[in-house]
Structure formats: C-alpha cells, structure tokens
Amino acid sequence: MSASTGGGGASPHAPPQIRRRVEAGLARRYGRERRFRACGLLSVVFGVLFLGFLVFTIVRNGYSAFRQAELRLDLQLDSVTLGLGDRPDAGALAGADYQAVVKAAMGRMFPEVTERRERRDLGALVSASSAFLLRDRVLAEPDLVGRSVSLWLPADDAVDLLLKGHVGRSRDSGGKLTTAQLAWLDRLVAEGRAALRFNTAFFSNGDSREPELAGIWGATKGSFFMLLVTLALSFPLGVAAAIYLEEFAPRNRWIDFLEVNINNLAAVPSIVFGLLGLAVFIDFLGLPRSSSLVGGLVLALMTLPVVIIASRAAIKAVPPSVREAALGIGASPMQTVFHHVLPLALPGMLTGAVIGMARALGESAPLLMIGMVAFIVDIPATPLDPATALPVQIYLWADSPERAFMERTSAAILVLLGFLLVMNITAVWLRSRFERRW
Amino acid sequence: MELATGSTTAAEGSATVPSTGSGTCQTVGNIHARDPVITVRGCNVHYGETHALKDVSLDIGRNEVVALIGPSGCGKSTFIRCLNRMNDTIEGTRITGEFRLDGQDIYARDMDVVMLRARVGMVFQKPNPFPKSIYENVAYGPRIHGLAGSRRELDDIVYGSLERAGLLDEVRQRLDEPGTGLSGGQQQRLCIARAIAVSPEVILMDEPCSALDPIATARIEDLIDEISRNYAIAIVTHSMQQAARVSQRVAYFHLGTLVEVGATDRIFTNPSHRLTEDYVTGRFG
Ligand SMILES: Nc1ncnc2c1ncn2[C@@H]1O[C@H](COP(=O)(O)OP(=O)(O)OP(=O)(O)O)[C@@H](O)[C@H]1O
Numbered sequence: 268m269s270a271s272t273g274g275g276g277a278s279p280h281a282p283p284q285i286r287r288r289v290e291a292g293l294a295r296r297y298g299r300e301r302r303f304r305a306c307g308l309l310s311v312v313f314g315v316l317f318l319g320f321l322v323f324t325i326v327r328n329g330y331s332a333f334r335q336a337e338l339r340l341d342l343q344l345d346s347v348t349l350g351l352g353d354r355p356d357a358g359a360l361a362g363a364d365y366q367a368v369v370k371a372a373m374g375r376m377f378p379e380v381t382e383r384r385e386r387r388d389l390g391a392l393v394s395a396s397s398a399f400l401l402r403d404r405v406l407a408e409p410d411l412v413g414r415s416v417s418l419w420l421p422a423d424d425a426v427d428l429l430l431k432g433h434v435g436r437s438r439d440s441g442g443k444l445t446t447a448q449l450a451w452l453d454r455l456v457a458e459g460r461a462a463l464r465f466n467t468a469f470f471s472n473g474d475s476r477e478p479e480l481a482g483i484w485g486a487t488k489g490s491f492f493m494l495l496v497t498l499a500l501s502f503p504l505g506v507a508a509a510i511y512l513e514e515f516a517p518r519n520r521w522i523d524f525l526e527v528n529i530n531n532l533a534a535v536p537s538i539v540f541g542l543l544g545l546a547v548f549i550d551f552l553g554l555p556r557s558s559s560l561v562g563g564l565v566l567a568l569m570t571l572p573v574v575i576i577a578s579r580a581a582i583k584a585v586p587p588s589v590r591e592a593a594l595g596i597g598a599s600p601m602q603t604v605f606h607h608v609l610p611l612a613l614p615g616m617l618t619g620a621v622i623g624m625a626r627a628l629g630e631s632a633p634l635l636m637i638g639m640v641a642f643i644v645d646i647p648a649t650p651l652d653p654a655t656a657l658p659v660q661i662y663l664w665a666d667s668p669e670r671a672f673m674e675r676t677s678a679a680i681l682v683l684l685g686f687l688l689v690m691n692i693t694a695v696w697l698r699s700r701f702e703r704r705w
Numbered sequence: 706m707e708l709a710t711g712s713t714t715a716a717e718g719s720a721t722v723p724s725t726g727s728g729t730c731q732t733v734g735n736i737h738a739r740d741p742v743i744t745v746r747g748c749n750v751h752y753g754e755t756h757a758l759k760d761v762s763l764d765i766g767r768n769e770v771v772a773l774i775g776p777s778g779c780g781k782s783t784f785i786r787c788l789n790r791m792n793d794t795i796e797g798t799r800i801t802g803e804f805r806l807d808g809q810d811i812y813a814r815d816m817d818v819v820m821l822r823a824r825v826g827m828v829f830q831k832p833n834p835f836p837k838s839i840y841e842n843v844a845y846g847p848r849i850h851g852l853a854g855s856r857r858e859l860d861d862i863v864y865g866s867l868e869r870a871g872l873l874d875e876v877r878q879r880l881d882e883p884g885t886g887l888s889g890g891q892q893q894r895l896c897i898a899r900a901i902a903v904s905p906e907v908i909l910m911d912e913p914c915s916a917l918d919p920i921a922t923a924r925i926e927d928l929i930d931e932i933s934r935n936y937a938i939a940i941v942t943h944s945m946q947q948a949a950r951v952s953q954r955v956a957y958f959h960l961g962t963l964v965e966v967g968a969t970d971r972i973f974t975n976p977s978h979r980l981t982e983d984y985v986t987g988r989f990g
C-alpha cells in the first residue's frame with residue numbers, strides 16, 4: 268500500500284514529492300469513505316422504504332376492521348315472540364326464538380313493509396349473528412324477558428362493506444343490496460340507527476365463520492399462554508446452559524461438538540421442531556393436542572438455542588478484569604458468576620430472550636404440525652385447552668374468501684405487529700434499565 | 706520484539722547460571738527472608754509449551770516489601786499469580802515446586818482456594834473496581850467471607866480500610882456512587898482498600914502504578930510504606946525508582962529465571978550479576 272508508506276514518511280521533514288503522494292492518496296481515501304457512507308445510507312433508506320410500504324399497505328387494508336357497522340334496534344323481549352311458556356328455565360331460554368325478536372324490531376321500524384319477500388330482505392340487513400348475541404345477553408340477564416331494550420347489533424356483511432366504502436351502491440361496483448334495502452338503510456343512517464362503531468367483538472371474541480363475530484381474543488390468549496410457557500422454559504434453561512458452557516465447562520472436544528450442535532439447532536427450520544413436538548409431546552407423552560402448552564414447549568425448543576447463543580455472547584462480553592477482581596479477593600467461581608458476571612451480562616441475555624420470544628410469537632409453521640391450526644371458537648381458559656395463535660389465525664383468515672375476513676387478516680397482522688413492537692420496546696427499555704455504563 | 710536482544714544476553718549469561726532441574730539454588734544473593742511468611746522452592750511454570758518460570762526459589766518476609774523487577778515477559782506476573790493460585794484459572798498451566806504460606810502447602814489438595822485468596826490479596830495492574838458502589842466494592846470481600854457480624858462492624862471495616870488506603874476523605878460524601886466513577890489513582894487506592902478489607906497476610910501487587918500519574922503514584926507509594934507495617938507485600942514494578950523507594954529487597958527476573966535477590970540498596974548500588982547490572986543501569990530493557 269503506497270498510501271500507508273507515504274503516511275509514515277509524512278513527517279515535517281518529508282521531501283515534497285512524498286507529501287504530494289500522500290495528498291493524492293488522501294483525496295482517494297476521502298472519496299472511498301464518502302462512497303461507503305453513501306452506500307450505507309442508501310441501504311438504510313431502502314430498508315425504511317420497504318418497511319414503510321409494508322406497514323402502509325397493512326394499515327390501509329386493516330384499519331377498517333377496527334370498526335363495524337351496527338344497527339340500533341328497539342327489541343321487545345316478550346315471551347310470546349320468544350316462544351316461551353310462563354316459567355321458562357335456562358334450557359328454554361337458550362332455545363328461544365331470538366331471530367323472531369330481531370325481525371319484529373326491524374318490522375316495527377318499517378311498518379309499510381308487509382310483503383313476505385320484502386320482510387325477509389329487511390331482516391337480512393341485520394347480521395345472522397345478532398340472534399346469538401341477543402341470546403347470550405338474555406342468558407346473562409334473564410330479567411330482560413318481558414322488557415324492551417335498545418341494543419346495537421351488528422349489521423350484515425353487505426351493509427358493513429357499503430358503509431366502509433369498500434363496495435359501491437350499484438351491483439356493478441360490488442354492492443349486494445337491493446334498491447329497497449338501500450333506501451331502508453339510508454333512512455336508518457339518517458335516523459342515526461345505523462353507524463360504524465368500534466368493533467369490540469374483534470377484540471373480545473374467538474374465531475367464527477361469521478366475519479362480524481370473528482375476533483382475535485382466542486388467538487391472543489393462546490399466543491400469550493404459549494409465550495408464557497416458552498419464556499418460563501427457555502430463559503432459565505438457556506441462561507443456565509450458557510453459564511455452564513462459558514464459565515464452568517472444561518475446554519474439550521465434547522464441548523466443542525456441543526457448541527457446533529447448538530449453533531446448528533438455531534438454524535434448523537422451525538417446522539422440524541413442530542414434527543419433533545408432535546412425536547414427543549403429543550404421541551409419546553400424550554399431552555393434549557392443539558393446546559398452547561404443547562405449542563409453548565415446541566417454541567421453547569426452538570428459542571432455546573437463540574437464548575443460549577445470545578447469553579453466551581453477553582457473558583463473553585463481560586470484561587475478564589471483573590472476574591479476576593472477584594476471584595482475587597476470594598469469591599468462589601459461583602459467587603463470581605452470580606455476583607459479578609451475571610448482573611453485567613443480564614441486559615444482553617434479556618435482549619436475546621426478548622428477540623427469541625418475538626420470533627416465537629411470529630412463528631406459525633411448527634404450530635400447524637401440532638394441531639393448533641384447528642378451527643377453535645372457544646376462548647382457551649388454561650394452557651391445556653385447545654387454542655390457536657395469532658400468526659395461525661392470520662393464516663386461517665387469509666385463506667377465507669370473504670372480503671370481511673381480508674380486512675380482519677390485516678387487522679390481526681396489525682395487532683401482531685403491535686405486540687412485536689411492544690416486546691422490542693421492552694427489550695430496549697430493559698437494556699437501558701439494567702445496563703449501567705460504568 | 707525487544708526480547709530478541711534479550712535472548713542473546715541470556716545465551717552469554719548461561720555460563721554463569723547453573724542449568725535448571727538441579728534443585729539447588731541458581732540465584733545469586735540470599736533468597737531467604739528473616740521471618741518468611743511465603744516460601745517458594747524450585748517453582749517451574751509451563752503455559753502449554755512456554756516454560757515461563759524456571760526453578761525459582763524465593764522467600765517473602767513478614768512486614769517486608771519485596772520488589773520484583775525485570776524485562777517484560779520474564780515471568781514476574783506469573784510468579785506472583787502462583788502465590789494465590791490465580792494461574793489455576795488459565796487453561797493448560799502446569800505448576801510444580803513447593804509453595805508454602807506460613808508452612809502450609811499452597812497447592813495442597815486440602816488447601817481451600819477461597820481461604821487462600823482471602824489470606825493472599827491481590828491488586829492488579831489495571832484498576833478493576835467492581836461496577837458497584839464504592840461502599841460495596843470494599844464491603845464485598847468481608848461480606849462473602851463473613852467477617853462482619855453486623856452492619857456496624859461492616860461499616861467499621863469499610864471505613865477503616867478506606868482510611869488506611871488514604872481514600873476516605875475523598876469519597877466520604879459519595880460512598881454509594883459507582884467505584885468506576887473515580888479517577889484512575891482513586892480507583893487503584895479503592896482496589897487496595899478492597900484488598901486490605903479482608904485482612905490478608907500478604908498483598909501481591911502487579912504493577913499497581915503503571916496506569917497512574919506521578920502524583921497518584923506517590924500517594925500509592927506512601928500507602929505501601931504505611932501498610933507494609935502490617936502486611937507482607939510483593940510488588941511488581943517497571944520503575945527502578947519505585948523499587949528503590951518502597952522495597953527492602955529486590956528480586957531481578959530474567960527470561961523465567963530469578964537471577965539475583967538482595968537488599969534494595971545493594972542491588973541498585975552494587976549488583977553482583979552482570980544481567981542485573983545491565984538492567985539497573987539501563988543498558989537493558
Ligand atoms: N496465559 C498465558 N498463556 C500462555 N503464555 C503466557 C500466559 N501468560 C504469560 N505467558 C507467557 O509467560 C511468560 C511470562 O509472562 P509474564 O506475564 O509473567 O511476564 P511479566 O514479567 O509479567 O511481563 P510484563 O512485565 O510485561 O508484565 C511470557 O513469555 C508470556 O508470553
């Protein structure tokens with residue numbers, strides 16, 4: 268390298284031609300530096316652009332799912348319409364005809380509609396799920412029978428799409444409502460009885476065949492249980508393994524072999540862990556299929572190598588002078604590790620664990636293997652109940668043809684991204700909280 | 706490498722130095738101390754292939770400061786690290802010879818390393834306070850060895866140690882601030898306070914002043930003077946002046962052998978061995 272030899276000779280006594288050579292090289296060096304910096308900046312800009320594009324499309328497709336078209340109906344829950352006797356028991360209440368109550372409420376708002384077919388069209392403005400919601404409400408509060416209540420109930424899919432502007436009014440622009448239905452709807456909107464309201468069902472319900480009823484609460488709880496199991500297992504195990512390997516294990520061929528295998532494990536495709544989980548946890552140990560416990564176990568296996576590698580790196584980064592100081596005044600190796608090395612390595616370990624968790628949260632392939640892809644309506648109450656997870660829910664909805672599921676897919680992705688964001692912010696916060704610069 | 710010149714000197718000098726392995730003392734001068742607390746006989750250390758110490762024998766006496774001098778890489782650090790078994794932590798180290806602390810075999814199977822390091826404290830070249838508060842730095846040793854029965858006693862130990870290390874007046878108001886926030890010289894004095902807090906019998910110091918300015922160095926030297934009334938001290942130093950100022954005896958190491966031991970004023974005024982003379986007169990290193 269002529270530049271470096273020139274640099275060495277650039278003392279105050281250097282002959283002028285050497286100094287000129289250095290100056291020529293200097294311009295080249297600066298040029299190279301500028302180009303390198305431009306490259307770096309360019310890649311950052313590209314990254315940000317892609318990310319922005321991704322988030323923008325998802326938000327554009329998904330934000331509307333957070334609102335749902337609903338109709339305010341004045342319902343009269345008299346026993347005659349419900350088809351109930353004098354002293355209805357719980358079984359009778361569950362089997363009562365709530366559909367009729369909803370239809371009657373619609374009919375009272377439009378008394379001029381008498382013809383059979385028209386009445387059916389009118390009833391179709393309300394979602395078929397309204398009857399179930401009403402039933403749940405009455406079962407929770409049996410006193411309501413014989414009284415009248417005013418409730419917001421979900422409108423039909425077609426109304427929802429129209430009010431959100433996803434489809435036009437005419438048939439050619441995708442609208443599914445008849446002229447008469449459009450007129451009724453316009454009147455309801457004008458009276459303030461039809462509106463887009465915050466979609467609580469999306470956040471409080473489990474999965475459903477009806478998009479109006481489908482929510483992510485079941486999947487969220489499933490994911491939560493799974494991450495709990497994963498964290499409880501992979502963090503202590505990973506940290507313990509890392510401490511042993513870094514601080515106590517003898518340096519020999521077995522440990523080297525182990526190291527290579529742990530690094531390999533981190534790169535094994537996640538679906539393989541799913542197959543392993545199916546074989547070991549479900550077929551061999553007989554744990555309940557589709558449960559978030561098994562999901563968490565599988566994800567813990569997957570996360571473990573990541574935690575081990577991150578923790579080892581964090582332990583390695585602790586300056587050896589700290590260990591020497593501790594050993595030097597007579598701390599035992601274990602005291603050295605627990606009093607001095609671990610506190611300094613903890614932020615790095617936590618960051619590694621959170622990154623592993625974030626990866627586990629976004630993982631769907633291994634969960635398909637252990638049956639968490641099933642259609643599950645009930646919200647899991649314990650980690651042993653059948654459950655699904657957020658990414659699997661997204662996968663399921665993305666498969667559904669209905670337009671309303673499409674926006675729910677994007678909305679679920681948004682929620683997932685939100686969780687990931689929260690987790691990563693937690694990682695940053697933990698770092699700054701525990702990492703004191705000394 | 707500067708050692709290139711050193712190796713030729715060693716080849717010339719080898720005529721006067723008897724070959725190793727004889728078990729007899731090859732060192733010029735008197736290796737014995739009047740009242741030895743540490744005795745080392747025929748110490749050999751190998752780091753894998755490197756023969757770092759060759760048949761070294763030396764005593765360290767009570768209430769005495771022994772300075773270990775010699776060119777870089779000659780095995781001074783290796784020697785003092787043998788005395789509190791800090792070399793145990795280095796993979797592939799082989800140590801042979803006889804090491805005794807108050808007549809007790811340091812490398813005996815039943816010697817408790819934790820106990821040993823409480824009795825033989827160490828101060829390192831680079832100040833390495835724990836990333837904890839100043840108080841915790843000093844309190845840590847007494848706490849893990851269970852030296853204090855109560856908070857009061859612990860306070861007494863901490864304040865006393867800081868006082869003796871000449872640091873108390875500077876840090877009294879900030880005992881709960883991080884020890885790493887002190888200046889380099891203060892950090893080193895904190896490390897000394899930490900070492901004396903467990904009341905060791907011997908303190909090993911590996912170039913404790915090499916990272917410090919002259920004023921901080923002078924303070925540490927005063928401190929060594931002060932504490933040498935109660936402790937035996939082995940100090941590694943590259944500064945001939947420092948060795949002359951603080952020590953009563955000097956040991957000159959060269960390429961793994963202990964060439965000469967003697968009273969400090971004699972070594973610096975009238976060395977017996979040519980290698981020692983070359984070194985202390987500045988013709989070498
Ligand atoms: N951990 C180690 N592994 C292998 N060789 C080592 C190790 N530590 C020291 N050595 C070797 O042992 C010899 C003595 O080293 P030592 O650190 O004792 O020298 P020193 O006299 O303290 O030098 P300095 O004055 O530079 O600190 C050197 O040749 C060195 O290369």
Ligand SMILES: [Mg+2]
Nearest residue numbers: 781782783911
């Ligand atoms: Mg050294």
